[in-house]
Amino acid sequence: MKLTARQVVDRVLEVGLRQDAEAFVGLLAADATLEWPFRPAGVPDRLQGREEILAFMTRAARAPIKFEEYRDVVVHETVDAEVVIVEYQVFGHVTTTGGPFHQTIIAVIRVRDGEIVSYRDYLNPLALAAARE
Template sequence: MEQVLRAGRELDIDRFVGLMAPDGYIEWPYRPPGVPARVQGRVEIRRHLIETAEGFIRIVEHRNVVVHETTDPETVIVEYEAHGTLVTTGAAFEQVVIAVFRVRNGQILSYRDYINPLPLLDALASITGGTRA
């Protein structure tokens, strides 16, 4: 889990994709408009990460990372705080995340990213001058 968080923080797409199983997927059950519900397979994950890598938020640190083992040896739950900045303004960005991973033979089969979309919507509104929908 540390490797996938570091790869995301460092925008190391090759490392991130290499941690995924060939047909693995990433899901966002709670997401702001415009974010896909799921990207599956290394090709689609790579494409999605390339398109969003230079997005409007840059995560610089993960704090208070807690890893919860489950009764299923393939499943782990990770809680953490993502701290970063808005690329365009430099304003602080913070978000609490819960992620559920299924891992087999060192590869991520599934990554369910339970982000809170409200900080993302607030950040976008601060950049565009709009209000949260």
């Protein structure tokens, strides 16, 4: 049985907290797109396809940021059954300094036939840039 869009988003949150790139890519359609409309230097605006996304996510998983918890998670199911919007905050720490990490995120996710076909990640680029310094 195929997962609903809401079920897929719940899994995205689960694997995201673990920072599990392979599990995340396993939720994607073969030709899925991942976009960051607002991003710090060094982050591409768009990736397409599982291979390209996995390569980037694997590199990103080596960043010195460890996620510890999500807070204030709000999932909005829309009138379009394929589209779910999720808002949340992620808290963690920078592994090289021990300093705190806090990121506010809004993601717009389109799921078709149980797979993500489009993921737009509206993250706070300033928090990510500060953590990478």
